[in-house]
Amino acid sequence: MTKEWRARPFVPQRLVVAREFRGMGKRELARMHFPVAGYESGKTVPDRSEIVRLSMVLGFPPGWFTKPWDPKLDGFEGTFHLCESHVWCDEDDGCGERAVAQCDYPLAGGGTCDKNICAGHGKRVGANRDYCDSHLAKHRQAEPERSDAHTPSEKSLG
Numbered sequence: 001m002t003k004e005w006r007a008r009p010f011v012p013q014r015l016v017v018a019r020e021f022r023g024m025g026k027r028e029l030a031r032m033h034f035p036v037a038g039y040e041s042g043k044t045v046p047d048r049s050e051i052v053r054l055s056m057v058l059g060f061p062p063g064w065f066t067k068p069w070d071p072k073l074d075g076f077e078g079t080f081h082l083c084e085s086h087v088w089c090d091e092d093d094g095c096g097e098r099a100v101a102q103c104d105y106p107l108a109g110g111g112t113c114d115k116n117i118c119a120g121h122g123k124r125v126g127a128n129r130d131y132c133d134s135h136l137a138k139h140r141q142a143e144p145e146r147s148d149a150h151t152p153s154e155k156s157l158g
């Protein structure tokens, strides 16, 4: 599965779930000039900018609307795992995945980056230390991958 939400097709069921989660009727969205009936039936496919507009109106990340439907996780009961305190991944302008960590990269002015990252974005770089994608790249530049963990210590020259 590609991580980039823009590369994935629109999933009509995701719009239904997001709309119902917000308690919005189709008419409400139609009033905002969304051809919502067409989107939900799959007859009309929103383009990327339209998906961003939907994401702003419904408060879901853009990637949510292109996240492949999983019948096991996303059946009727599956929608209950959504709640107001759900924290979304900030990578890829909202990849649609749930965040599992915050970036711990230290900022110059103090504090840390705090970008929310999902399991597929960013990486754990140490005990309780996770970096977002861009800070991971910076980190690697500053400290090139050390693969010498298993090499025996150098023999002192006699």
Ligand SMILES: [Zn+2]
Residues within 6 Å of the ligand: 089, 090, 091, 095, 096, 097, 117, 118, 119, 120, 121
């Ligand atoms: Zn993500």
Ligand SMILES: [Zn+2]
Residues within 6 Å of the ligand: 103, 104, 105, 113, 114, 115, 131, 132, 133, 134, 135
């Ligand atoms: Zn970061």
